[in-house]
Amino acid sequence: MNETIRKMKNHTSIRHFKDYPVSEEVLIELVEAGQSASSSNFIQAYTLISVKDVKKRKIIAEIAGNQTHIVDAPLFIVFVADLERARLSASLHGAAMIEAETESFILATVDTALMAQNVMIAAESLGLGGVYIGAIRNNPEVVSTLLELPLNTYPVFGMCLGYPLTENEKKPRLPVEMILKTDTYQSGNEVELLQKYDLEMEAYYLKRTAAKRTDNWTKQMARMFSKPLRPHMKSFLRSRKLNDD
Ligand SMILES: Cc1cc2nc3c(=O)[nH]c(=O)nc-3n(C[C@H](O)[C@H](O)[C@H](O)COP(=O)(O)O)c2cc1C
Structure with a gap:
């Protein structure tokens, strides 16, 4: 294993x-x-x-369910998916960008996520650590107003960055055999593999230093996906001209 891969495999989110x-x-x-x-x-x-204004950080931290690391982190960056520059470029050539296209929305979101993960890996290579903050989408409207975001843009997530004070134990990932398949999706032993992974995650949650709990991965997914997930996102994206659904 080389140094880059070792670092990537040792990733844990840093909140202190x-x-x-x-x-x-x-x-x-x-x-x-x-x-x-x-x-x-x-x-x-x-x-x-990069949000430096403490008042803005406090508002965003509250929106994100009182995640105090948003205020405390040396750096807090909001990653904005941005098609406004594309609209402007089109207008410079007398063309009108077609707005609210699902494909454009996917392109912008994917681009933003790829760039962000490069930032995270680069940060970790320099001895920094960080955590993504998807919870800014609890109220994307207020975040957009605070940051004066134009139409054709939306705040995808934030990221806290700084030098780690404490680190969590590494979280075990799903087994590679569930993630990597050959030629077809079907494999037949999904449930068995999930149950095995649940045991591993149960042991992890009971053993780790911070926030010990009795839980496993499938329970987490069941809780998460059996209730509406930020249903306001649909109308919010429409208001940003990023979706016409
Ligand atoms: C897009 C995205 C949004 C996230 N949002 C939050 C968040 O709002 N608050 C938080 O504490 N962690 C957040 N996380 C961190 C995940 O909880 C974390 O990556 C996951 O539990 C795996 O743990 P690890 O990064 O320590 O390996 C987010 C991660 C991603 C990729």
Whole structure:
């Protein structure tokens, strides 16, 4: 295993940070590493907003269910999927971008996620750590207003970054044999593999240092997917001209 893969396999989300700033040089380095990610049709459909204003951070932390690391982290970046630049480019050539297309929405979201994960890996390679904050989508409207986001953009997630103060034990992932298949999706032993993984996750949750609990992965999924997931996203994306459903 080489150093890059070792680092990637040792990833854990970091939610507690040393009181030590991340320099502007490091931030630019991370963003440039992010920009080097592949990009569908080279649209580079993202904008990053580093939120320094403490008042804004506090509002966002509250929106995200009082995640205090949003206020405490040396860096908090909102990753915005951005088709506004594409609209502007089209208009420079007398063309009108077709808005609210599902495919464009997917392209922009995928581009943003790929760039963000490059940022995370680059950060970890420099000894920093971080955590994604999807919970900003609890109220994407207010986040968009706070950051003055134009139409044709939306805040996909935030990311806290800094030098780790505490680290969690690594979370076991699903077995590779569930994730990697050959020629066909069907394999027949899904339930057996899930039950085995549940035992592994149960042991992990009982053993870990922080937030020990009795739980497993399929229970987590059952809880999550048996209730509506941020149903406001549909009308919100429509209001941003990113969906016409
Ligand atoms: C898009 C996305 C959004 C996330 N949102 C949150 C969040 O709002 N708060 C949080 O504490 N962790 C969040 N996470 C972190 C996940 O909970 C974490 O990655 C997962 O449990 C696996 O743990 P690990 O990263 O430590 O391996 C998010 C992760 C992703 C990829």
